[in-house]
Amino acid sequence: MKTIADLIAEEELFQGLDKEALEFVAGCGSNVHFAPEDRILTEGESANTFYLLRSGSVALSFYVPGRGEVIIDTLGAGDVLGWSWLFAPYRWQFDAEARDDVAAVAFDGACLRTKCDSDNHLGYLLTQRFAKVILGRLQAVRLRVLDVYGAGATH
């Protein structure tokens, strides 16, 4: 059976981390499962965890008065759910809900934050990796701003 360290070593997010760092990060992780419609994150609550999704799908949403719950993104296997644990004020900005059976590794963000504060090299490596995740999401949002399906035909 694979350990958490084995599982995360295969993931792009943690590639390039040395064995010691991987072991430390793995020590902050645990396997979790969510059933369909389980609430994983709630806007405004303390953000002390992040998830590396192994299977299933998660919807990120935002409640808009008059429109109800608006889904702003969906995440799947290999995606990272949650980065508010890394940045003050450590509060979730959105809701997240499992859309089907979800398997993930949950990481204790508070534990990792403390470690990153004392081990700046690990802090840099993790911040760099999360910045890449954030960049990917930012690019996707920029594409939406471009309205990629609407541009073009004029006849």
Added chain:
Amino acid sequence: MDAMAPVPYRVVGRARETADTITLTLEPVGESIATPRPGQFNMLYAFGVGEVPISVSAIDAGHRLRHTVRGVGAVSQSLCSSEAGTVIGVRGPFGTDWDVESAMGSDVLVVAGGIGLAPLRPVVHELLRSRRRFRRVTVLVGARAPEEIVFRGEVASWQASARISVRTTVDYATAAWKGEVGVVPTLIERVTIDPEVTTVMICGPEVMLRFTAAEVLGRGIAAERVRVSMERNMQCGVGRCGHCQLGPVLVCTHGPVLPWSRVGPLLARREM
């Protein structure tokens, strides 16, 4: 047959796909044009209004034509409002096709954005019809919102059949939507790809083509294996007028389906 002379066709069917998109079924009044191949287009003439290039969105046996038109300008809106019995002019078929046969034996990845699913729909029909001749078949469909997905019922039936892998994504959705949310290029990293044996066919607005092509190239697929359908201001359809020129490429005759290796560098240049 004179390629510049419209052939009269009668509207015999009109189906609403989305709020601004209609599929017209046409039958020849007298003589008919040649049977188009997947990816080719016809020039549709709304008499007294004008003519626009529209890809075939299905290829029926016999001489019927099916075209899916999004009403965004005077001519396309006139076509969209054509009721059964209306006679319109048809010239064609013009341009290159998707060459589905050449992908036999390989994986096929079809990526459609918005109305871009229309020219790819005959490809999916062919892939389903000859399913065993292809390896893994993946279809990715993107639209602004669930109600803007063209051929919604048919896409759902492709998904339900499980003969091919189909994923849909929209920019915005409510909780009722069970597909994915995000622009279609972001789905590329989530699908299984064997880059050596995958043929990619992409159609959608140019911005979407560029970002989708970048993603598939990033997965290791050679630009020669990536085909895109280009939309340009086609007017004559036969390479004479030059309105659809993209550098050295006349999209109406060299395209509309072109390998990314040829068209990608041209799209990266400004003012072309």
